Amino acid sequence: MPNIKSAKKRVLVTAKKTARNKSIKSEVKTEIKKFLASVESGDKKAATALFPHTCSVIDSAVSKGILKKNTAANKKSGLAKKLNAMA
Numbered sequence: 001m002p003n004i005k006s007a008k009k010r011v012l013v014t015a016k017k018t019a020r021n022k023s024i025k026s027e028v029k030t031e032i033k034k035f036l037a038s039v040e041s042g043d044k045k046a047a048t049a050l051f052p053h054t055c056s057v058i059d060s061a062v063s064k065g066i067l068k069k070n071t072a073a074n075k076k077s078g079l080a081k082k083l084n085a086m087a
Contacts (some may be wrong), residue, residue, distance in 0.1 A: 030058045036081060042070050049070045051083055 035054045038046040055076050057060050060065045067075075 021066055024064060026060050028061050028067070029059055032075070032079070036082070039082050039086060042086070047083055047086065051079065054079060 002011060031054045033049075035047060035050045038050055058067065058072045058075055062072045070077055
C-alpha cells in the first residue's frame with residue numbers, strides 16, 4: 001500500500017476507472033452475444049432489430065476510449081456480414 005498521498009489517490013482513481021472500463025466492456029460483449037444468438041437461431045427480424053443497438057453500444061465504447069476506432073469498425077463489419085449472410 002502506498003504511503004504518499006498522491007499515490008494513494010492514484011490507487012483509488014485507477015480502481016474506479018478499471019471498474020468502469022470492465023463494466024462497459026462487459027456490456028459490449030453481452031450485446032454482441034445477444035445479436036449472435038439471434039443470428040444463430042435464424043431470427044432475421046430480431047437480428048435486424050438488434051443490429052443498430054449493438055453498433056450503438058460499440059460506438060459508445062469507442063467514444064469513452066474503451067475500444068479503438070478500427071477495432072470497433074472491425075467488430076461492426078463482422079456483425080454486418082453475419083446479418084447479410086442470413087438473407
